[in-house]
Amino acid sequence: MRSEKGFTVSLLTSYFSPFIFPAVHPLDPILRPKSIAVIGASRQPNTIGWMILDNLLRCGFCGPVYPVNPKAAAVHSIPAYPSVRAIGKPVDLGMIAVPKEHVVQVARECVEAGVKGLVVISAGFKEVGGEGVERERALVEVVRGAGIRMVGPNCMGVINTEPGVEMNATFAPSMPPVGPVAFMSQSGAMGFSVLDYAESLNIGISMFVSAGNKADLSGNDFISYWRDNPHTRVVLLYLENFGNPGRFVELARDITPHKPFCVVKSGRTGAGIRAAASHTGALAGTELATDAIIAQAGAIRAQTVEEMFDYAMAFANQPLPEGNRVAIVTNAGGPGIILADACEASGLVVAALSPETQLLLRTKLPEEASVGNPVDLIASAMVPSYEYALNCVFQDPNVDAAIAAFVPPLGVQAKDIAEAIVRVNARYPNKTLLAVLMGRQGLPAGMAELQKANVPGYIFPESAARALGAMWRQRQRRERPPGTVRAFKTGDAAVERILDATLAAGRSKLSEPDALRLLEAYG
Structure with a gap:
């Protein structure tokens, strides 16, 4: 099992998933179905009905799949059914991929067969106007009249990667x-x-x-x-x-x-x-x-x-930062300055490193290096300097998060720096660490190392600063007590008179006097 900073799912949780998340939600037949009927399943490769069925089978959906095609005995070597009613077994989800003229009737048949949820892939509804608007109204009437839920129409399907479901009910090329x-x-x-x-x-x-x-x-x-x-x-x-x-x-x-x-x-x-x-x-x-x-x-x-x-x-x-104080470690002055500006603009504070931290940095870094914040290791900095500097700033009680920025000089590969960043990330699991790898030299290999260890890697300094700022705002939001939305009493009759008069005059916007009267009606 990998670190909790990553996004792996434990085998234990996977095994007990049906028990900790029971199928009682009205959307479960769509997002966690136990069985699926593909209405419009096709034997013609690369058609929508063919691809949806292919994806369900190839990606390992954990329940039975029923192709519905009145003109085929089998699709994808699976027995096909002439209609949903002919299946004769419980169906949670009906995937509808038929011509628009037949969708409403197929939806009715699904309801009659006891299908619990629908995903309508077919297009040709409200988005095209005219008859499409009426067609969509009729479809919604069928669904709501039966008390079931529907995704679409004019959509591309749904995916659930959860172990025990593993459903790719789309025509996306991969799971x-x-x-x-x-x-x-x-x-x-x-x-x-x-x-x-x-x-x-x-x-x-x-x-x-x-x-x-x-x-x-x-x-x-x-x-x-x-x-x-x-x-x-x-x-x-x-x-x-x-x-x-x-x-x-x-x-x-x-x-x-x-x-x-x-x-x-x-x-x-x-x-x-x-x-x-x-x-x-x-x-x-x-x-x-x-x-x-x-x-x-x-x-x-x-x-x-x-x-x-x-x-x-x-x-x-990464974990949310405990505060907004950020350390910047870089091997070039320019990216450090850009990061400092971007951090401030994102609601972060460029941390004041303690005298003890600056002394630790000075003992190991070149004389030309800057040990303030940003920590500028200078262009000749090698892997040990990066790792040492990041360790030092994370030991500083004034630092909540760090951004490590690297511009490839001669003699140092982005992959080697990424490996050093990964090692520091593992040592400080409760600290927030983001990386910036600039330039094209060795970039793919460096980014791959970061991704394997769940360290966010960015190409530009501003992107990393904005992301860290968003994390800090989320931390504040999590700790802020919930507010209340003020309820206004309204003079409904007065509001109706104002709006009716505006529409009767052929206007789509309120005049300033009418807007003031409307606000007065709301108190």
Whole structure:
């Protein structure tokens, strides 16, 4: 069993997983199903119905899989069924990958057969407008009338790497490594690309959901589910719209004291808002409102997907810092200065090293080295100097975390420096350590060493500083007592009159006098 700083799952937890996390949640038939029917399973390679069935079998799903294809006796050498009702056995999850015209009828058949949850891959619904809007309304009516839950439509499926489930019910090319990060993406294609990127960073995934149009289940439902999921320690969302912002804030405020929760919200510009509307039928909203919602929720907003995974890499692999005092150890002045600026900008404090620590550093480092903070080992620094300096700063009671930055000089390989950083990381399991390996020389080998030992590695100093700043904010959030959201009494009739008059006048925005009257109605 590896260090708790990593994201491995113990064999004991895996064995007892069904007992410590019993299947009682309404989303379990979708995220932890015991059996799956693939409706639209195809014998034609590289079609969606073929790939979903292939992934379920190849990635080792732990329950029975039933292909449904009225024109085939077998698919992937497994007996096929002409309909869901013909299966005659309990089915938890129905994966629907049929032409859009047949989806609603197939959903009805699933309900009649007792299927407990649906994932609708098929597109051609709200996102295309016109008849698609009515088609989606009819689909939701079927699902909600039966009291079951649905992911999609217009999505790419779901993944659960949990031992005992091991479900890849998508057409993603590979199963991500097991880990503590749950990720929901409103865009399926974006989700697949990000899964590939996460794997390149050695970030393990607990669950992945491609939400699509969010006609039934939305990000709010998955936030609630992952709040108590023992295999999930970090929650990531890529959103094009919030759906129900009030509910989002309520659920996020419940999860953020316990688990880091990071959001990328697209549709920030006029062009992005228009693109979101045509992609998943999403109304993206304004940036000011988005920032307010995320701040009130206590979540962390990342401006880019890359930034979100910079944060995820740190959260998944290192303990939260006890404080915001950071030591910087580098072999070049420039990166040290950039790190100092970036740390301050991220809410961190460049620690004042104690006189004792500075004396220890001076006894072993070259005369030209700077023993303040940043600790500049100078370009000729070799591996022993790096390791010694990191040991010294971590022994200083004024230091809560450290960032080690390396620019490859002649004679020293990034891999060797990475190995030294890894050794220090193992000696101080309760300290937060991030690394920056700059330049292309030896970078892949150095990053590989860091990833194997669960030390977050970054290419640029600013990325590491922002990630550490996010960790410090999460620490503060965890220790801050929960606040209360003030409830306002409202004169409902007055509010209705103001809004009705605005709409009757053909306006979509309130005038300043009307806005003031609206605020007055809310007290």
